[in-house]
Amino acid sequence: MMKILVAVKRVIDYNVQIRVKSDGSGVETENVKMSMNPPDENAVEEALRIKESGKAEEVIVLSIGNEKSQETIRTGLAMGADKGIFVKANDNCEPLSIAKIMKKIIEKEKPQIVLMGKQAIDDDCNQTGQMLSALVEWPQATFASKLEIKDSTLFVTREIDEGLEKIEINLPAVITCDLRLNEPRYASLPNIMKAKKKPIETLSAEDLEIDTSPRIKLIKVEEPSKRKKGIMVNNVSELVQKLKHEAKVI
């Protein structure tokens, strides 16, 4: 029976209006509602469904970041995951560091499937899953919107620019999830209470001997410039003119 490892990230809640810190060093996270990264919720949901169908026996949620990331692990446990792993690391770990940490966890836990969100809504990197797949030399299926497991083969439908792509890959594999994959469940009240009793193992990036120092230098964060006021055009030919000469898009 197999194990599933799900990576979840603590990000600013998608409902929150982001405010840039006045010194331009980043965005305000103090006193701001934080939640599980939305596509990571799809990943947890999918893992739970695989387990409920009898194809897996354990779902482990992993989060890497500051102490508060344990709350996000709790959310995963409250949805129904069996245990948590928390790796303490500095706040702004880059995808490569995360992928390296995950590789260590994979070596330790030996899951057959790694599920994660296709990207995090805070930095929108969309890199960690791909890097992880290269590091562990497993096949990858990114932007998954449908998953089916038959023995050790995974049938995956991927959301790509041209439409839907269907692929078959072998397990073990890394899968990154699209929002269309499923509808994440609400945590039930009994599960929230049970989650308190489920184990969370705590490690740190240093324990795992991963250097998480950034390779990218952040210079400045600023708000996007305000959108200019729209104008009404009188007819189609005026529109075409403007698209051609002013917007220069056609």
Added chain:
Amino acid sequence: MVQIYKAPLKDMKFLIRDFINSESNKIYKNSNIEQNDLEMILDEAAKLCEEILLPINQSGDIEGCKLEHGIVSTPKGFKEAYKNFTENGWQGVSVNEKYGGQNLPYFLNMFLDEMISSSNMSFGLYPGLTSNAIEAIEKNASEDIKNLYLPKLASGEWSGTMNLTEPQCGTDLGLTKTMATPQKDGSYKLTGTKIFITCGEHDLSKNIIHLVLAKTPNAPKGIKGISLFIVPKIIPNSDGTLGENNSLECGSIEKKMGINASPTCVMHYNEATGWLIGDLNKGMKAMFIMMNGARLMVGVQGLGMAEIAYQSALHYAKERLQGRSLNGSKSLDKQADPILVHPEIRKNLLKIKTLTEGLRGLMAWTGLQVDIAKIEKDKFNKQNADDWVSLMTPIIKSFATDVGCEATNLAVQIYGGHGYIKDHGIEQLVRDARIAPIYEGTNGIQALDLVGRKMPMHTGRLLKSFFHEVKEYIEKNSFNYNLKDFMPLLIKSYTRLQQVTAFIAAEGLKDPDEAAGAAVDYLKMFALVSIGYVWTKYAEISFNKLNNDPEGFYKAKIESGKYYMTKLLPETGSLMSSILSGAKSYNKYNDEYFDLGFKI
């Protein structure tokens, strides 16, 4: 545009972290729960309310319930929502673990109920009535009945109702006619008609468990001869599976002003099988045990309605452009300023905001006292907590439901004509909120309960639980410089309340109609002073938090508090004048005079 609502999680967390924390630790220590868990539960419940219940609030009102061949169908989306709600365990929040519940603190349950009422008051009645039934059964029934019914009710698989009202019998339950005849096997056969039964019949749960007040053949007359019975729609077998249909039916459902997605049923019992709950002829006692809880929860409905009214009106006030600020235009790039610039709009918004936030604290504190009374070992402390709850119950039920009505009406006013038409769903809020001052004991009856029962009870001991606490607080803080804008006003209104209390007690002894006449005004005064006390405490807490207040949350609390203390609390003055002038002007008014204006 539709009704706007996000659960006021920040305000609730403020109450948990900063306001009730002085005493709530007692509760956490006694159970397996921590403050963090409460916040996670609130977050999850908020999602359910915002994403599942709110979207079917307006559509449920428009579609309403339908009765066909004895079966009531609920509006679109209600079945799915109920399934989601019950499968995720929300029915069992404060039910004993023995019956599958989570036994969580009562004050938490009040926060959850507030969110449910804001997002869909009609929906909230289905699980709400079940909760009432659970409490009545848990506190009064035999072990057999508890074991058979409570697990199914706690999971929401079955739902519950309360059957008190009959056509000739509303407030005065002594007029009950429904008859329960004892059978050889220890059961009873019930015959009679009950009206206005909320969720008496519907398609959300597999079985409906009716709790029915009735008289036995030789029972004493009036209120002393009433007993409580459990009468299931489908009679369960002893293993909990469903057996035969009982002989009862829903004859019709009312067309009514609001809460249209909840059926208000006429129930006919035709020799229906039932079992006695609690002692014979002690039905009223059994009802009273659960009544505090039920009444507090109706108060919570009022608060919930005020909150959604506030959020919707605020949203609109920021978007709607009409007129210019008298103090120079605020939005020069626009054709007009948002109506939020106009003093009257601001005043009304703050009125709703400060009443709801103040009430929320008063309720959380009272809910906590319910929890404390349950676990407290020290006899005096337990009694004090119990006294506070008994005293505050009529005050909260009545005042909060009145605030619900006033707030929803003010929201319509802020929307103007756009509030009066149906599109925005604001007039619905007025209609939905309007029932709360009526059911679960009308607000007039609450006021009589305060003045006629709670005030004299144990020679004024209940009053002391409030007066002593505030007095101590005043003595401790009267030289607190931070509170210089608060204490004098609190002291003034507190003194007025004391004076009026003494007046009513004295006049009431001479003529009970004097006390009864003053009751509603007195209850309002009491509520205003209690909330003034809450706002003063908020301010005290907030002043100590100003050094780490990036969003200005605590600063805003202080400013809101100043509004309350200077704009709303002074109403205690006019209420006092009115009360002190006595009740003769209406009690002694000649009955003949009432119709002289139109009599031919």
